[in-house]
Amino acid sequence: xxxxxxxxxxGRIFEEAYEMLIEAGFNLPxxxxxxxxxxxxxxxxxxxxxxxxxxxxxxxxxxxVADIGIAGKDVLLEQRRTVHELLDLKISxxxxxxxxxxxxxxxxxxxxxxxxxxxxxxxxxxxxxxQVEIIELNGSIELAPMIGLADRIVxxxxxxxxLKENGLVEYEHITxxxxxxIANPVSxxxxxxxxxxxxxxxxxxxx
Amino acid sequence: xxxxxMFEKPLGMRDTFPEIYEKLEQVRxxxxxxxxxxxxxxxxxxxVEYYDTVGKASAIQDAIxxxxxxxxxxxxxxxxxxxxxxxxxxxxxxxxxKIPQRLAYFENVFRAQQQEGGRPAExxxxxxxxxxxxxxxxxxxxxxxxxELVKAYGIESFKITVGHAGVLSTILSDYTESTEQAxxxxxxxxxxxxxxxxxxxxxxxxPKTKTDALLAFIEEALSxxxxxxxxxxxxxxxxxxxxxxxxxxxxxxxYEEYMAMDFTLSSHMSYYTGMLFEVFAEGSGFPLGNGGRxxxxxxxxxxxxGATGFGLRVDRLIQAMPTQVIETDxxxxxxxxxxxxEALEQANFLREQHKQVTFQxxxxxxxxxxxxxxxxxxxxxxxxxx
Numbered sequence: 001x002x003x004x005x006x007x008x009x010x011g012r013i014f015e016e017a018y019e020m021l022i023e024a025g026f027n028l029p030x031x032x033x034x035x036x037x038x039x040x041x042x043x044x045x046x047x048x049x050x051x052x053x054x055x056x057x058x059x060x061x062x063x064x065v066a067d068i069g070i071a072g073k074d075v076l077l078e079q080r081r082t083v084h085e086l087l088d089l090k091i092s093x094x095x096x097x098x099x100x101x102x103x104x105x106x107x108x109x110x111x112x113x114x115x116x117x118x119x120x121x122x123x124x125x126x127x128x129x130x131q132v133e134i135i136e137l138n139g140s141i142e143l144a145p146m147i148g149l150a151d152r153i154v155x156x157x158x159x160x161x162x163l164k165e166n167g168l169v170e171y172e173h174i175t176x177x178x179x180x181x182i183a184n185p186v187s188x189x190x191x192x193x194x195x196x197x198x199x200x201x202x203x204x205x206x207x
Numbered sequence: 208x209x210x211x212x213m214f215e216k217p218l219g220m221r222d223t224f225p226e227i228y229e230k231l232e233q234v235r236x237x238x239x240x241x242x243x244x245x246x247x248x249x250x251x252x253x254x255v256e257y258y259d260t261v262g263k264a265s266a267i268q269d270a271i272x273x274x275x276x277x278x279x280x281x282x283x284x285x286x287x288x289x290x291x292x293x294x295x296x297x298x299x300x301x302x303x304x305k306i307p308q309r310l311a312y313f314e315n316v317f318r319a320q321q322q323e324g325g326r327p328a329e330x331x332x333x334x335x336x337x338x339x340x341x342x343x344x345x346x347x348x349x350x351x352x353x354x355e356l357v358k359a360y361g362i363e364s365f366k367i368t369v370g371h372a373g374v375l376s377t378i379l380s381d382y383t384e385s386t387e388q389a390x391x392x393x394x395x396x397x398x399x400x401x402x403x404x405x406x407x408x409x410x411x412x413x414p415k416t417k418t419d420a421l422l423a424f425i426e427e428a429l430s431x432x433x434x435x436x437x438x439x440x441x442x443x444x445x446x447x448x449x450x451x452x453x454x455x456x457x458x459x460x461x462y463e464e465y466m467a468m469d470f471t472l473s474s475h476m477s478y479y480t481g482m483l484f485e486v487f488a489e490g491s492g493f494p495l496g497n498g499g500r501x502x503x504x505x506x507x508x509x510x511x512x513g514a515t516g517f518g519l520r521v522d523r524l525i526q527a528m529p530t531q532v533i534e535t536d537x538x539x540x541x542x543x544x545x546x547x548x549e550a551l552e553q554a555n556f557l558r559e560q561h562k563q564v565t566f567q568x569x570x571x572x573x574x575x576x577x578x579x580x581x582x583x584x585x586x587x588x589x590x591x592x593x
Binding site: 062063064065082083084085086087088180184185186187189190192196 | 364365366368398399400401402403405406429430467485487488489491492493494
């Protein structure tokens with residue numbers, strides 16, 4: 001059996017996905033000590049987890065240092081890397097939407113859009129024929145309309161609480177997001193049996 | 208933009224240092240020997256072509272072509288692949304002399320990079336084109352050549368996945384209700400987005416039998432153990448028969464263990480009309496190369512004789528190759544001016560024995576010991592007075 005390297009996003013998604021793997025019958029220790037470790041070896045199953053920033057998971061997988069990985073659809077849409085998208089794990093479901101101050105119209109000339117997802121935002125507004133100026137921010141996107149940096153923000157929404165607390169309302173629903181199982185194209189062929197088996201077992205847990 | 212520093216190179220351009228150069232030469236020699244022995248003749252085409260001919264016909268997206276303008280105002284491109292220039296030269300000249308043509312190349316191609324500056328925008332490609340033979344034996348030969356070539360580099364763990372554009376398009380059009388739907392599904396397969404494929408099938412609102420068939424096809428397509436397994440999804444047709452024959456020929460030749468079927472294999476290159484394949488090897492995170500039948504490209508150049516071939520990326524081949532120490536017989540002959548003739552004699556003697564001899568006077572060196580440290584063997588002809 002060939003060793004399988006799985007890139008996982010740190011934090012909540014890791015825990016949920018880890019649970020799923022146990023449910024799918026993988027013999028993993030119940031408790032994993034993941035304080036500051038970046039790599040976890042499971043010799044029994046010949047699996048190695050690497051823990052990465054969510055945005056970096058597709059990078060590891062694209063370069064083949066991880067065979068498969070778990071990545072949010074938002075990251076996949078934003079980065080458009082050459083990876084195979086195998087399975088929708090239906091965990092951490094949310095969506096990308098545009099939001100802004102209530103009852104405001106976008107500026108006539110070139111409305112400014114603040115976002116962590118410049119490519120997704122650009123593609124969306126291009127698609128509806130709006131000319132916009134994209135402002136890339138790394139966090140606290142909600143601030144932008146409040147202090148007049150942008151007309152709208154494009155960001156991920158799960159419960160809508162953060163928007164509400166900052167006095168923003170949702171305008172357009174752009175796309176749904178959930179965690180996906182992705183694979184490196186070469187690993188997908190060279191370790192085809194292991195990956196197919198994993199997909200089949202996880203699929204049962206998803207449905 | 209900040210000004211360009213003196214040592215900078217254009218985005219994606221790389222220097223080839225001596226160590227890599229030696230490896231490239233090794234790859235070239237092995238490849239040339241093998242392809243030559245299989246009856247392929249090497250060819251070279253210009254680095255620059257017209258955009259209107261080769262640029263437009265090439266399957267490489269317009270956005271990543273390097274474009275320039277000549278003094279008459281014509282748009283030129285740095286060749287983004289070798290298949291298209293070869294198709295041009297073959298249809299205009301070579302096919303009139305002999306048919307079929309077996310041609311091989313080892314050349315650099317240019318594709319501008321938008322992501323991550325470090326990725327190469329110019330890289331070596333090696334491959335073959337078998338033009339003017341529309342039979343299944345031509346496709347079998349091309350796949351066999353790809354397998355032998357990969358093996359010649361000492362790569363043991365590799366896979367060739369083979370599909371057929373005709374089989375896929377039949378299945379997609381049979382189980383959907385419009386050409387738009389079939390096209391959408393094909394696009395998703397090109398991106399290898401299986402999740403998107405399943406979602407799209409669900410949203411099409413197809414009759415249940417069709418939905419089920421498409422979902423089962425996508426689930427099963429990669430674990431097929433024989434061509435017969437795909438038959439339940441489609442009526443017997445030429446494409447399927449063709450694949451059966453191809454499989455039979457390659458099995459007879461003993462290549463079955465390296466091959467896997469993948470009928471979801473699809474390419475953004477619309478000129479791939481029949482069989483197509485991809486080459487994967489352990490050690491490189493990216494495919495080594497791909498190939499297939501591209502009769503459509505020849506039609507673009509006004510000939511209808513059939514063509515098939517493949518190309519491998521040399522940089523990825525080097526990654527996947529087992530690391531070998533290249534044996535070098537490097538000798539430093541170091542001399543002081545008074546013993547020049549003696550040293551020269553020794554150097555010439557060593558060169559005749561095919562040693563790689565560096566002939567260096569101490570006068571030209573700032574740090575003799577540091578320079579000597581670079582060589583496994585040093586012959587010294589030093590002044591006796593010291």
